[in-house]
Amino acid sequence: MNSNLTHKSRMLMMAAVMSLPLALGACGSESQPAPSPTAAPTVSAAPTPSASPSGSPEPSATPAPSAKPGEGGSTGSDKAAQVKGIMELARKGQIAGVEYAAHTGLFDDVEKKWGKPDKQEGAGKGQYATYSKRGVAFGFNKGMLIFDVRSYDKALQQLALADIKQTLGEPAEITVNGDDTIYMYGAGSQYQLKFVIPKSTGKVDHISVYSPQDAKNLMAG
DSSP, X not given: OHHHHHHHHHHHHHHHHHHHHHHHHHHHHSOOOOOOOOOOOOOOOOOOOOOOTTSSOOXXXXXXXXXXXXXXXXXXXXXXXXXXXXXXXXXXXXXXXXXXOTTTOBHHHHHHHHOSOSEEEEETTEEEEEETXXXXXXXXXXXXXXXXXXXXXXXXXXXXXXXXXXHHOSOXXXXXXXTEEEEEEEETTTEEEEEEEETTTSBOOEEEEEOGGGSSOTTOO
């Protein structure tokens, strides 16, 4: 009996010893919660500043200053050049833009090219023909020789007496005809240059390039 018990005891002990690794394996196989991985901190990218193609901010455009009232007109130097040009042509018996000169031109030739004048009337020692659209008038004697060429160009009407004197000095002669004051300058030995300025405006109304020796009736006997 004792031997049987001893044998059973051994068998039980052996079974217990054999089952121990299984129990330990089962315990070890229990899943343990895996530690959650620590998320890496999110690094936000620094904003990229906008830049102009040159790498520096574009300066704001500064508007150009507007012209002051009265600017943009003829300056003193412009007027001086204009008066000089008038005198240079007058020494040839001419005015700007007209090919027919006093002392050498014939009114017959003017009519052939320009047609009949808008107005023609006797004045002084001859006839005067006016071409209004052209702003030009011719004085001619009975031989049709032109002795006076006048210009009513609007560009002349910006000139005052001070502008003329500044360039040409004092006039050789001053005469008055009604509201008009006429300032005369010698233009060489043949011609006179006259600036006609009404008192009402104080500016040039027209100029005259005049040949005194031709202002007579060459057909008279």
